[in-house]
Amino acid sequence: MFIIAVVLSISSAYADDFTQCSQSFYGGVYPEFSNTKLSNNTQALCMDGFAVMYSGVSRTPLWSAEYLTRKRLQQAKQIDREDSFHEESQLPQSMRAQLSDYSGSGYDRGHLAPNGDMANRSQQYDSFSLANIAPQSPRNNRYIWRNIESATRYLTQQYGEVYTVTGVAFTDKKAKQLAGRVLVPSHFFKAVYIPVSNQAGVYYAPNDESERIEIISIDELTAKIGIDVLPVLDAKTKAQALDLPLKAGEAMDIPEKKVEEPTWILFVVAIFEWVMTQLQT
DNA sequence: CGGATCTCCTGT
């Protein structure tokens, strides 16, 4: 009996149990560490609307994964932002980041899975868990990241569904710390996979005030950070970086299968709007 | 072009 309890507690200590939220991953397969050092003291968390791989070493998420659809984003637009930053009660105290770690640090509490993607209050609350948040340079968070989050929602709108994995990297020899407890990532990334065109690309940005950003392939991301965020993709898709837009509304180089409303719907909407303007005068 | 609103936050 004792042995069984020990085995259970050990297996849950580095649980990669995402069975309750496998729908957040393309093909149901979650990101894979190629740099095994990263897997030290990690904890898998199934949140409402997304999945998180959390590190008790950095006291940040390493990545958060979401499955986005038109319907989800349409619902997300209906709820206003309600801030509720909080510690993650699913984590043991020793692994948790605390609100006090961030206060007065000069860093923003940057969401990985963004509030803007959350379709109801429960999902929204979970997105404000510190298990989904990492110290982010203010200009990066408020200008660069805001744009790529809205560009990702725009792509979802265009192509109907998108899988995305947002995460952080620690490429510097010595990472900065908040309160001697929370490590400050050197980079943020967001990988986007579009199933209907079988194309993937990654936004990759240093976590500083430079506002620099680059677009790379899944393979290049794996080489930089030691995580293959989309293990199921074929080799060609991983090697070729999709030329992702830097802001919502920007055109992208996908030749076929552009998803648009049939023209008759646009026609009906135009007539409806014209009638409404006539009624208002 | 000016003003209102939105969306990331901050601090008390």
Next chain:
DNA sequence: ACAGGAGATCCG
């Protein structure tokens, strides 16, 4: 729970 900052964006 409240007030404010700052840039983007929308609208007349």
